[in-house]
Amino acid sequence: MALKEKYDVVVIGSGPGGLAAAIAAKQNGAEDVLIIERDVELGGILLQCIHNGFGVEILKQDLPGPSYAQRFINDALALGVNVLLDTMVIDITPGRRIFATSRGAFYDIQSRAIVLAMGCRERTRAQVRLPGTRPAGVYTAGTAQRWVNVEGMMPGKRFVILGSGDIGMIMARRLTLEGAKVERVLEVMPFLTGLTRNYVQCLLDYNIPLQLRHTVKSIIGNNRVEAIESIQVDEKWNPIPGTSEIIPCDTLLLSVGLIPENELSRQAGVQLDPNIGGPYVDDNFETSVRGIFAAGNVVHVYDLVDWVSEAGFHAGRSAARFALSERRREVRHVKMIPGENIRYIIPQEIDKQNLEGDDIRLQLRVRTPVESPVYVEVRSQDHLIARKAEPYVRPGEMVTLTLNPKNYDDVNQASELTVAIVKR
Secondary structure, eight states, X not given: OOOOSEEEEEEEOOSHHHHHHHHHHXXXXXXXXXXXXXXXXXXXXXXXXXXXXXXXXXXXXXXXXHHHHHHHHXXXXXXXXXXXXXXXXEEEOTTSEEEEEETTEEEEEEEEEEEEOOOEEEOOHHHHTOOBOOOBOEEEHHHHHHIIIIIOOOOOSEEEEXXXXXXXHHHHHHHHHTTOEEEEEEESSSSOOSOHHHIIIIIGGGTOOEEETEEEEEEEESSBEEEEEEEEBOTTSOBOTTXXXXXXXXXXXXXXXXXXXXXXXXXXXXXXXXXXSSBOOOTTOBOSSTTEEEOGGGTSOOSOHHHHHHHHHHHHHHHHHHHHHHHHHHHHEEXXXXXXXXXXXXXXEEEGGGOSSSOEEEEEEESSOBOSOEEEEEEETTEEEEEEEESOBOTTSOEEEEEOGGGHHHHHHOSXXXXXXXXX
């Protein structure tokens, strides 16, 4: 795909939040909308969520994840949203410049507005500091979900699940349906951390025990998990002596919480809320950096995918409005471009609304001295707008040049003006 020099809106991530944002941006006037997705297809985590429960609020239908995603993919493509797949964004600047890489390619993309929709990731064994040996057979619940639902591979036969998060409970049911034995779901908190409906439909309906205020004391095994040692904890999470139990298993799944994925947000200078790890946003879903918006699980972890999509729609509308205002501003402003031997020019832009009776003074400095007569020229492409003769120019001495009303018709027709030093 041939990339444009500049997009109205770039959406990073194509899960439910990103797809909804791209659709809403298009529907609200954004001309050029691009989705950048690191996977090889659109849809995000929805593609591995083959269970029902998606779309009840937005679509008034109870759909599996891939079907829900396909509705939004079809809408986005029908609206003309551009897509860049298998591409990893590696940096974002506060000026909304995006650097990304793909197989043998590097992209430098400018956008008038950005929507961050990178979603979230699971906490790992290292982040919850589980003691014991380091054998094979310890996975996050989401990893196991992808293996079973997408790759067609079973990660084990006998499971213990740590954490009562939704993915863990859903995988307890899924693994049971595939013939595996789920011995136990352990939860360190004194309450369920996922949805009650998943507890009923995934654990109670399949007679899978849930033990609250229990955690993994240690992992046992050399090459492969052989068992885990569970233990009960008190209200301060301290182990209660005499309550440990060895539970034989070959696989331990972790469903111990999700973290908004905000490395790119930090690089862009976005302020993060320390309580949830996601960006501070206003009611337009705009972050602390002007023109950068965020929506979905990258802000905070939602209970329902429908709510993620609603947030995406809102962020996409806001991003489109911002991009259109930037377009109007760009049309209204003339950029001053430093040309030959010009270090900088003040002002960097000229507001066409000010092209009335007053003179506009340009102030600039050169990069290197020229000790012979020169012209300081202002051009719009090949058309000369203004010229001033100088006997010499030096970096330590500011040069001034005045645009007066006789130049304003030419300035008004230009999108940018180049200032350069030309030898006489």
